[in-house]
Amino acid sequence: MSISTETIKLEIHALDVLSRGNSRIHRIDARIQLFVTVVFVLSVMSMSRYDIIALFPFFIYITAIIAIGGLPVISLIKKALLMSPFAIMIGIFNPFFDKTPYLNVYGLNITGGWLSFISIILRFFLTVEAGLILISVTGMYRICKALRQLGLPEVFVTQILFLYRYLFVLIEEGTGMIRAKELRVFNKRQNNLKLFGRMAGSLFLRTFNRAQRIYQAMVARGYKGEIKMLENSKINSVDIMYGIGWTMFFLAVRFYNIPVLMGSAVLKVFQ
Amino acid sequence: MSHHIVEARNLSYTYPDGTRVLKDISFKITHGESVAVVGANGAGKSTLLLHLNGYLSSSKGEVLIGDYQINKDTIQNIRRTVGMVFQNPDDQLFMPTVFDDVAFGPLNLGFSKQEVEERVNRSLEIVGALKLKDRPPYKLSGGEKRAVSIATVLSMSPDILVMDEPTSNLDPKSRRSLIGLLKKFEHTKIIATHDLDMALDLCERTIIIHEGKITADGLTENLFRDKELLFENSLEIPLRLQACPVCG
Ligand SMILES: Nc1ncnc2c1ncn2[C@@H]1O[C@H](COP(=O)(O)OP(=O)(O)OP(=O)(O)O)[C@@H](O)[C@H]1O
Ligand SMILES: [Mg+2]
Secondary structure, three states, X not given: OHHHHHHHHHHHXXXXXXXXXXXXXXXXXXXXXXXXXXXXXXXXXXXXXXXOHHHOOHHHHHHHXXXXXXXXXXXXXXXXXXXXXXXXXXXXXXXXXXXXXXXXXXXEEEEHHHHHHXXXXXXXXXXXXXXXXXXXXXXXXXXXXXXXXXXXXXXXXXXXXXXXXXXXXXXXXXXXXXXXXXXXXXXXXXXXXXXXXXXXXXXXXXXXXXXXXXXXXHHHOOOOOOOOOOOOOOOOHHHHHHHHXXXXXXXXHHHOOHHHHHHHHHHHHHO | XXXXXXXXXXXXXXXXXXXEEEEEEEXXXXXXXXXXXXXXXXXXXXXXXXXXXXXXXXXXXXXXXXXXXXXOOOHHHHHHHEEEEOOOHHHHOOOOOHHHHHHHHHHHOOOOXXXXXXXXXXXXXXXXXHHHOOOOHHHOOHHHHHHHHHHHHHOOOOOEEEEEOOOXXXXXXXXXXXXXXXXXXXXXXXXXXXXXXXXHHHOOEEEEXXXXXXXXXXXXXXXXXOHHHHHHOXXXXXXXXXXXXXXX
16 A cells, blocks of 8 residues: 555656656647647547447547657556546446447447446546646646636636645655554554544644645745746747647547548448 | 844744744844754744744734845745745655756746756755756655755845754764855854754854743853753753763
């Protein structure tokens, strides 16, 4: 348990470090990247619940950004897998409730429930990857700056930035507490719910205190609630082309089942 | 530059939960002085330091930096003048890389890109951490973190350095090199610490706080030789001033 939380922390931190890279993707304005990611996520999420094949073109986006941005593929996949229990929890009951036969593959009936289960997993994976990629090429600080430039109120953006920072604080404090507990609990039966409740309470307080100290350190260095960056990037024509290009692609994939269209086109050629 | 004076006048502070921490604290620290603030755990040292850059402010008493009282109009200038290094470097370093962290202060002060980069390089150079520039802070050793924490403050070119337990968690060698570094600074220094040997090395003057009150304020050497005074304040004579038990 303690090892895995430690890894999550280091790995998400590592994402932020990646964002200092200097590929062509990294140089795209953060607002455009944010916009593209939002359109991507909305397109993926609004696909029909039984779609599986139609989702595949979305992987082109993920693959392209990873390739051009020089991002570490394996660690990005691992991070999404770490979070996959959530997706499985959401989708696991579908196969039990939705038993309408949908497809018949070699005599095996595949129910709608199973299809939607797989679709949920795929859509979850795509969405999480898109988010991780956004942080990897933009960095949370630049994303927040972009939100600010897009006109979101300062209080709101500061909240997001702090929430993100506090996530680490929470993981850090939590790791420390779990370690301390494991070293002192000898009798497994002591490991009960009451202890867990007390630990959660004190974890909250510790996180709060720690967060307050970080805030003190920021204020001490002139932080006034405004996010300042070394460079204020401007949106240029390349950025706009990038945004329009992907948006059109996502909309096409959303409204036309491209793999099926391509399949039937190929069939027509051969007939 | 005689205006780098830090003065507290009848300062009292009570935390919102009712804990009375500071009771009628008064002192005056003049330009270029190095002052140690010592006292037992919970004596109120950290709370006192938080008043010096206006993070906390009391209804009773006041703090003056130079000729300015700390208030809404002066606070931004005062935060530039008073560089504050916190007890735990993990609280001080919150950006993805060392560079970003050291640049945070100068950016908030509104310097140009070139000026910010120069300041970052210069401050990292001073603390000997220039090669760590692109590293993420959470991967540094304790000593390196401390050095970078100091750089994050130096980059704002403060006149007054306020530090909360700078030598805690350092191994003997890092501690030595930190003391060497601080000795070179010509800033006015206010250092809260449990490391009385360091206080002896760095600060001519010491203020002892006990349960929120100043119980002694004077030459470090004199105070630290006064066994009774130290005992009353839950402190001990620093090793260097203790009579050698072997040679008598
Ligand atoms: N945020 C807070 N709310 C309420 N009480 C606090 C708060 N912070 C500190 N205190 C209390 O104020 C007193 C002084 O704390 P402070 O941190 O100033 O002591 P210190 O001298 O720095 O101690 P140490 O040597 O352990 O760092 C303590 O009794 C502490 O419990
Ligand atoms: Mg303290």
